Amino acid sequence: MKLSNGILAVASSISLVTVAATAQAAPAPTPVTFWYGLGGQQAADVEHLIHEFNRTHPTIHVKGYFAGSYGANGPEQQKLLASIAAGKVPTVVQLEIHATCSFAAGGALMKLNSWMASSPHDKSSDFIPGLMVNTGCGKATYGVPFNRSVPILYYNRAMFAKAHIAGPPKTWEQLAADARKLTRKGVVGFEPVNQWWFFEAMDWSAGGQILNPAMTKATFANAAGARGMALWVKMVKEHIAYVHSGPNDFLETIQDFLNQKTAMYFGSAADMAFDDTAKFSWGAAYTPTFAGHRLAVPTGGANAVIMAKAPLAQRKAAWTFVQWWTAAPQTIWWSEKTGYLPVLTAALHSSAMKAFFKKNPNHAVPVYELAYAREAPPSPHYYQVLQDIQNAQDDIMDFSQTPQAALAKAATQADQALTGQ
Amino acid sequence: MTARQPLRFLGTHAVLLLASALILAPLFWMLSLSLQNASAAFSFPPHFLPLPPHWLNYPAAWVSEPFGRMYVNSIVVTFGIIAGQLVTCSMAAYALSRIEFKGKRAVFLVVLATMMVPVQITFIPAFLILSRLGWIDTYQALIVPFVASGFGVFLLRQAFLQVPQALIDAARIDGAGHWTVLRAVMVPLSKPTLTTLAVLSFVFHYNDFFWPLIVTNSNSMRTLPVGLTMMIMSTGTGGTQWNQLMAADVFTLMPLIILFALGQRYLTQTPLTTGIK
Numbered sequence: 001m002k003l004s005n006g007i008l009a010v011a012s013s014i015s016l017v018t019v020a021a022t023a024q025a026a027p028a029p030t031p032v033t034f035w036y037g038l039g040g041q042q043a044a045d046v047e048h049l050i051h052e053f054n055r056t057h058p059t060i061h062v063k064g065y066f067a068g069s070y071g072a073n074g075p076e077q078q079k080l081l082a083s084i085a086a087g088k089v090p091t092v093v094q095l096e097i098h099a100t101c102s103f104a105a106g107g108a109l110m111k112l113n114s115w116m117a118s119s120p121h122d123k124s125s126d127f128i129p130g131l132m133v134n135t136g137c138g139k140a141t142y143g144v145p146f147n148r149s150v151p152i153l154y155y156n157r158a159m160f161a162k163a164h165i166a167g168p169p170k171t172w173e174q175l176a177a178d179a180r181k182l183t184r185k186g187v188v189g190f191e192p193v194n195q196w197w198f199f200e201a202m203d204w205s206a207g208g209q210i211l212n213p214a215m216t217k218a219t220f221a222n223a224a225g226a227r228g229m230a231l232w233v234k235m236v237k238e239h240i241a242y243v244h245s246g247p248n249d250f251l252e253t254i255q256d257f258l259n260q261k262t263a264m265y266f267g268s269a270a271d272m273a274f275d276d277t278a279k280f281s282w283g284a285a286y287t288p289t290f291a292g293h294r295l296a297v298p299t300g301g302a303n304a305v306i307m308a309k310a311p312l313a314q315r316k317a318a319w320t321f322v323q324w325w326t327a328a329p330q331t332i333w334w335s336e337k338t339g340y341l342p343v344l345t346a347a348l349h350s351s352a353m354k355a356f357f358k359k360n361p362n363h364a365v366p367v368y369e370l371a372y373a374r375e376a377p378p379s380p381h382y383y384q385v386l387q388d389i390q391n392a393q394d395d396i397m398d399f400s401q402t403p404q405a406a407l408a409k410a411a412t413q414a415d416q417a418l419t420g421q
Numbered sequence: 422m423t424a425r426q427p428l429r430f431l432g433t434h435a436v437l438l439l440a441s442a443l444i445l446a447p448l449f450w451m452l453s454l455s456l457q458n459a460s461a462a463f464s465f466p467p468h469f470l471p472l473p474p475h476w477l478n479y480p481a482a483w484v485s486e487p488f489g490r491m492y493v494n495s496i497v498v499t500f501g502i503i504a505g506q507l508v509t510c511s512m513a514a515y516a517l518s519r520i521e522f523k524g525k526r527a528v529f530l531v532v533l534a535t536m537m538v539p540v541q542i543t544f545i546p547a548f549l550i551l552s553r554l555g556w557i558d559t560y561q562a563l564i565v566p567f568v569a570s571g572f573g574v575f576l577l578r579q580a581f582l583q584v585p586q587a588l589i590d591a592a593r594i595d596g597a598g599h600w601t602v603l604r605a606v607m608v609p610l611s612k613p614t615l616t617t618l619a620v621l622s623f624v625f626h627y628n629d630f631f632w633p634l635i636v637t638n639s640n641s642m643r644t645l646p647v648g649l650t651m652m653i654m655s656t657g658t659g660g661t662q663w664n665q666l667m668a669a670d671v672f673t674l675m676p677l678i679i680l681f682a683l684g685q686r687y688l689t690q691t692p693l694t695t696g697i698k
């Protein structure tokens with residue numbers, strides 16, 4: 001009896017001391033777990049910004065984790081699915097834009113409308129208008145533009161001058177004519193990257209739609225959808241264009257441009273930092289459209305989303321982090337470093353950004369192209385639709401099927417995905 | 422006969438040389454790029470010989486991610502898995518090949534069935550179990566789910582079936598129980614198969630990217646394949662330091678090549694067919 005009393009006394013005095021010590025020390029910083037899906041130098045840039053945030057915000061501690069590539073249906077999303085199933089989610093995640101609505105539909109993401117409305121600089125209206133596409137479902141916003149891009153036509157200025165072509169083509173018809181003039185021994189006029197992102201741009205810029213407005217039916221298997229692919233096939237058969245295939249097609253295309261084996265290529269704004277290493281003068285131009293149609297481009301990249309199941313204090317801290325990240329100094333730094341777009345209109349009007357664009361006019365092109373950004377259908381089944389389109393594009397470019405036939409087959413499969421069959 | 426033999430020799434070796442060249446070409450290119458400058462991967466025409474060699478790519482690659490720690494993790498995890506598999510699989514294979522019990526056939530079929538289910542189906546339930554155990558981001562999460570293997574049980578069962586019953590009977594007459602038979606008769610006579618299982622398992626788990634990425638978060642728990650992907654920038658953007666990545670590939674591949682050199686003689690050894698005269 002006496003012994004246990006003694007133990008109790010010791011225990012309570014220890015706890016008193018502990019409580020007193022805790023009360024005196026500064027409160028522990030709120031932890032924020034941030035999953036990102038970029039590697040190499042880009043990961044180093046992300047970590048640099050995290051470090052800067054932690055240095056200037058002593059009450060919050062953000063820890064960044066590489067969670068696998070953020071690409072469509074990539075490993076990061078599978079890792080996230082597992083963490084959601086186990087109820088142990090990170091606080092904030094860099095999420096591919098087309099996945100925003102899929103994850104939000106399952107209740108995994110926090111709706112950000114009210115926090116954005118009361119934010120000093122992250123209101124919806126503060127972002128460059130085209131960037132708010134694919135940040136939510138309907139009126140609900142779940143994502144803040146993080147690293148975003150648009151498709152861009154890159155061209156070799158020296159080759160254009162040699163072929164006496166004044167400037168980059170504005171239409172696909174003009175592009176084909178220019179490619180014919182630019183093609184010579186060892187050089188093709190044009191190289192597209194045969195991926196669904198570029199199909200979206202061509203379908204929309206021929207007056208088409210990928211899905212009907214209710215998002216219940218595929219509507220890309222028609223003349224508008226087939227038009228771009230048919231043109232690419234025609235150009236390849238005429239040997240004025242070349243299309244790479246396989247897992248490195250994007251990189252091989254950029255590589256051909258840098259080695260001056262193609263005079264033009266259709267790529268991403270995010271390639272720009274890499275193209276800056278070219279040993280010749282090149283230009284960035286808007287995505288071409290079809291004559292008589294208004295240009296419409298998809299955006300790409302990722303949003304920052306906050307996980308609904310994270311504790312409120314951590315979500316608030318994450319929101320502070322996201323707002324800091326998008327603020328002008330950081331978004332400008334990020335954009336100059338990586339080629340991804342700056343996200344705030346205020347950043348565009350800053351003297352730093354203006355000076356940068358004056359020195360690097362190519363980097364301003366994607367920003368202006370955002371005026372033509374269109375939202376990809378925010379359907380939770382959209383990845384499946386894109387996969388069906390990709391399969392059709394592969395069948396078209398290896399000449400095993402005509403554009404009409406391949407797209408018709410893809411539309412049938414997409415319809416099944418959309419109706420959940 | 423004598424006239425035909427040199428021709429046959431030349432023919433065989435021409436085919437073998439061609440096959441070796443095809444297999445070695447990517448390895449050579451990896452080695453070559455690992456010693457060139459950053460833009461070499463994109464230069465055309467390509468430079469096949471790294472002259473002068475850029476040795477500094479190796480230390481640069483080594484420090485670009487915490488590869489030292491990842492090396493340790495990969496080795497610990499892979500050997501942990503192999504040790505576990507050799508023990509559990511040989512025990513299961515012994516029971517399935519040498520002990521009669523009710524439902525033996527059904528058990529074997531269930532073991533076989535586990536080989537048909539892809540990881541994409543099982544990873545969420547497996548993750549849930551590990552998460553409840555509090556094992557996420559630990560060595561246990563990387564090792565324990567793999568210490569039993571349907572493929573390993575199948576492979577060893579087939580090998581154990583080859584051991585002549587007379588040898589086992591002899592051991593039993595000398596007073597050996599099941600444990601002794603397994604340890605003193607089955608395992609020594611099935612060394613080539615055990616080595617095969619160890620090597621195949623090493624290659625698979627040493628290369629595995631998906632599972633370590635899913636169950637670990639911190640760099641201190643990550644394995645080499647995750648480290649290699651951390652060196653690759655997002656798709657399409659370019660800018661990856663391919664020369665350093667190739668250097669990292671070289672030092673990642675080294676243990677595999679050494680292991681193969683050491684284990685080769687077991688792999689090519691003729692499987693046991695007789696043991697009694």
